[in-house]
Amino acid sequence: MLANSGYAEIEELSRVIPSKERLAKGAVAIAECLQSIPCNPCNSACKRGAFLAFKDINDLPTVDVERCNGCGLCVSACPGLAIFVVDESFNETEALIKLPYEFLPLPIEGKDVPALDRKGEIVGTARVVKVQNTKTMDRTPVIWIAVPKAMSMIVRNIRP
Amino acid sequence: MRLDEHPILTFQRGKEVSFTHDGKEMRGFEGEPIAVALHAAGVKVLSHSLVKHRPRGFFCAIGNCSSCLMTVNEMPNVRTCTEPLVEGMRVETQEGRGSLLGKD
Amino acid sequence: MEKTEILIIGGGPAGLEAAIHAAGLGAEVTLIERDPFLGGQLTKQTHMFFGSYEQFAGVRGVDIAEKLKKEIEENPKIKVLLNAAVAGIYPDGVVTVSQKNKFLKFKPNRIIVATGAYEKMLPFPNNDLPGICGAGGVQTLMNLYGVLPGQEIVMVGAGNIGLIVSYQLLQAGAKIKAILEASPNIGGYLVHAAKIRRMGVPILTSHSVKEAYGKDFVEGVVVHQLDEKWAPVPGTEERMSCDVLCLAVGLSPLSEILWQAGCEMKWIPELGGHVAVRDEDLLTTVSGLYIAGDVAGVEEASAAMVEGKLAGMAAAESLGYSVEGLLEKKDSARSELAELRAGHSGDKIRGGIDRVERLTRGKVTC
Ligand SMILES: Cc1cc2nc3c(=O)[nH]c(=O)nc-3n(C[C@H](O)[C@H](O)[C@H](O)COP(=O)(O)OP(=O)(O)OC[C@H]3O[C@@H](n4cnc5c(N)ncnc54)[C@H](O)[C@@H]3O)c2cc1C
Ligand code: SF4
Ligand code: SF4
Numbered sequence A: 001m002l003a004n005s006g007y008a009e010i011e012e013l014s015r016v017i018p019s020k021e022r023l024a025k026g027a028v029a030i031a032e033c034l035q036s037i038p039c040n041p042c043n044s045a046c047k048r049g050a051f052l053a054f055k056d057i058n059d060l061p062t063v064d065v066e067r068c069n070g071c072g073l074c075v076s077a078c079p080g081l082a083i084f085v086v087d088e089s090f091n092e093t094e095a096l097i098k099l100p101y102e103f104l105p106l107p108i109e110g111k112d113v114p115a116l117d118r119k120g121e122i123v124g125t126a127r128v129v130k131v132q133n134t135k136t137m138d139r140t141p142v143i144w145i146a147v148p149k150a151m152s153m154i155v156r157n158i159r160p
Numbered sequence B: 001m002r003l004d005e006h007p008i009l010t011f012q013r014g015k016e017v018s019f020t021h022d023g024k025e026m027r028g029f030e031g032e033p034i035a036v037a038l039h040a041a042g043v044k045v046l047s048h049s050l051v052k053h054r055p056r057g058f059f060c061a062i063g064n065c066s067s068c069l070m071t072v073n074e075m076p077n078v079r080t081c082t083e084p085l086v087e088g089m090r091v092e093t094q095e096g097r098g099s100l101l102g103k104d
Numbered sequence C: 001m002e003k004t005e006i007l008i009i010g011g012g013p014a015g016l017e018a019a020i021h022a023a024g025l026g027a028e029v030t031l032i033e034r035d036p037f038l039g040g041q042l043t044k045q046t047h048m049f050f051g052s053y054e055q056f057a058g059v060r061g062v063d064i065a066e067k068l069k070k071e072i073e074e075n076p077k078i079k080v081l082l083n084a085a086v087a088g089i090y091p092d093g094v095v096t097v098s099q100k101n102k103f104l105k106f107k108p109n110r111i112i113v114a115t116g117a118y119e120k121m122l123p124f125p126n127n128d129l130p131g132i133c134g135a136g137g138v139q140t141l142m143n144l145y146g147v148l149p150g151q152e153i154v155m156v157g158a159g160n161i162g163l164i165v166s167y168q169l170l171q172a173g174a175k176i177k178a179i180l181e182a183s184p185n186i187g188g189y190l191v192h193a194a195k196i197r198r199m200g201v202p203i204l205t206s207h208s209v210k211e212a213y214g215k216d217f218v219e220g221v222v223v224h225q226l227d228e229k230w231a232p233v234p235g236t237e238e239r240m241s242c243d244v245l246c247l248a249v250g251l252s253p254l255s256e257i258l259w260q261a262g263c264e265m266k267w268i269p270e271l272g273g274h275v276a277v278r279d280e281d282l283l284t285t286v287s288g289l290y291i292a293g294d295v296a297g298v299e300e301a302s303a304a305m306v307e308g309k310l311a312g313m314a315a316a317e318s319l320g321y322s323v324e325g326l327l328e329k330k331d332s333a334r335s336e337l338a339e340l341r342a343g344h345s346g347d348k349i350r351g352g353i354d355r356v357e358r359l360t361r362g363k364v365t366c
C-alpha cells in the first residue's frame, strides 16, 4: 500500500491508468498523484489544457486523455515528480516511457540500463532513447526509455 | 566528503586557508563554519561533555543547541557550526566548560 | 538608540515577505537576521515547492530565496542587518541586538517576530553520539556548504522533512539504509515517498530506534518494530550499521523572545508546541508585536510567506500607511491561507489555529 510502504500497487493506480484503447493509440500522461495535497503546477504547465481545472488547490489531478498528446511538458514541472508519459504505440514490441530523473550521472542515449519498478527493484532492462535536459526543464531532466510492452505499467525508474 | 558535482546546486567556496586542530595542520575554505571544515577533514568529535566526558559532535548546525562548542584561539565555548573559518585559526577540542586561561 | 518604524526579526520566507509588504505600504523597515545570508530554511531546499502560483509552486526553495532577496535589496525602504541576533525584547519596547562585537539597541514602533522553528530531539540510549544529528543540520552541511555528513544514513521520520532530506542525501550521493517511521502510515506527502521508494530506499513504518551504538561516534542503530499502540514488539530488534543517524522528528516554534516579551502563549501540539495567541492580523496580546511563519505555528514555507505578507501589511496599516484596496489584499491573503489549509493534510493545522486565534471581527469564538 502506498500509504505505509511508499509504493502504489497496481490496483491503487486504477483511477489514473488510461483505458487499453487509449494506451494503444499513443503517448499519454499518467499522474501517479493519489493523495489530496495543496499543489497544482501540472495544471498550469499543460498548454493543451489536458489537466482538468482545479476547483480547489487540494483537488486530485485528472488528465483528459483525449486532449493529452503525451508531449511531456508536465513531467518536469511536477514538484512531486509523479507524472510519467507512456506510449504503447512506440513500436511493435516496446513501449516508450518518459520519466523525471534528478540524479548524476545522467544516463547515456543508446545504452541499456537496469529498469526499476516502483519499489526500486530491478525488473528488467531499458534502452535509453533520449535524455532531455533543456533550460525550461530547470534541472529536472526527462529520460525517454524503451521497455518491453508488458512492462509499461511496471517500470518507473532506471539506474544508469 | 566534499561534493564537487551536484544535480541541482553549485557551491561557491572561499579561498583555501590553513588552520590547526589540536595542533594538527588542516585546510578548509575561508568563511565556511569551522565545524564544516572539520567534518570535511573527517573530524567528528568536537568536544567532550561536562560530567561524563562523552564525545560531542554537531547536532543542529544553526547555532541553537550548543553541541559544537570548541576552543578557538584560546577562547572557549565558540559555536563552531556558525563561526566562520579564518586563516591561521587555532581550533581545539573542548573538555567540559573549557578554560579562559588556556591550556597551560 | 537606533530608530526604525517596523523591526522584523528573522530573514526566512516569513520575514522577507513581511518586509516587502510593510515597505510596499511605505513603512521604514529594518530586517534582522542572525545568519550571514537571508532566506532561512529556503536556502537549503533543492526541491520544487508545492502550493500554487502565488506561492511560487514548482520553483525550487533556493531559487525562491534568491527572488525574494533581490526584491529586498532593491527596496530603499528596507535596511538589512546580517550576522545580527536579537537577544531580547524589553517591557519598554526596546529590542537588543548583538552583531559581531557590536551591541545595538532599537526602539521600533512595531515588531514582527519571524524566527522560524527548531528541531525536536528523540530520547533513546546513546542519542548524544557524534553522527546523530538533526535533518536541518544535515541539510546545512550538505546543501549550503557542499559537505556530505556521511556515506550510510539511517533516517528517523517519514514526515515531509524526513522524506525530502532523504531525497537530497540521495542526490548528494549518499546511501540511505532505511527510513524509520513509528506510526503505521507515512506522514509526509506520498508523492515524495514514492520518488524515494523507487530509488530502492525501504520505508519501514511501525518501526523506531531502540538505541544507537558506537564508541566515539555512531556506528549503527538497533531498530525495532512497534505495535498499533506504539509499544515495541519483543524479538524484532535488528542491527543496522550507519555512520549518520538523521533525526527528522518534528519542529517546534522558536519562541523564546515571545515569552520574554510577555505574549500570552498556548500549548498547541498541532502547531508544534507553544505558540502566541494572535488575532486575524497576526497581532499578539502584546501591543504592536506581530508574528508570522513557523514561529506562529509550524507549517510550510507557502503558509509562512502568506502570513508574512499579512503581518507586514497589518503592521504598516496600524502605523497609518495604506494603499488602494488594502482591505481586499488582506482578505485575499487570508483566503490564500484558508485554501492552503483546506485539504486533508491541513486538518491538524486548522484545528490548532482555531484554538489560538482570537478573532476581533467577524466570527466570534468561545
Ligand atoms: C527539509 C525541509 C523541507 C521543506 N519543504 C517544504 C516544501 O516543499 N514546501 C513548503 O512550503 N515548505 C517546506 N518546508 C518548510 C519551510 O521551509 C518552513 O516552513 C519555512 O521556512 C518557515 O519560514 P520562516 O520564515 O517562518 O522560518 P525560517 O525559514 O526558519 O527562517 C527564520 C529565520 O530567522 C532567523 N532567526 C531566528 N532567531 C533569530 C534571532 N534571535 N535573531 C535574528 N534572526 C533570527 C533564522 O536564522 C532564520 O533565518 C520545508 C522545511 C524543511 C526543513
Ligand atoms: S503530456 Fe503534454 S499534453 Fe499531456 S498533460 Fe502533460 S503537458 Fe499536457
Ligand atoms: S503537480 Fe504533480 S504533485 Fe502537484 S498536483 Fe499535479 S501531479 Fe500532483
Ligand code: FES
Binding pocket: B057, B058, B059, B060, B061, B062, B063, B064, B065, B066, B067, B068, B069, B079, B080, B081, B082
Ligand atoms: S551544532 Fe547546534 S549550536 Fe552548533
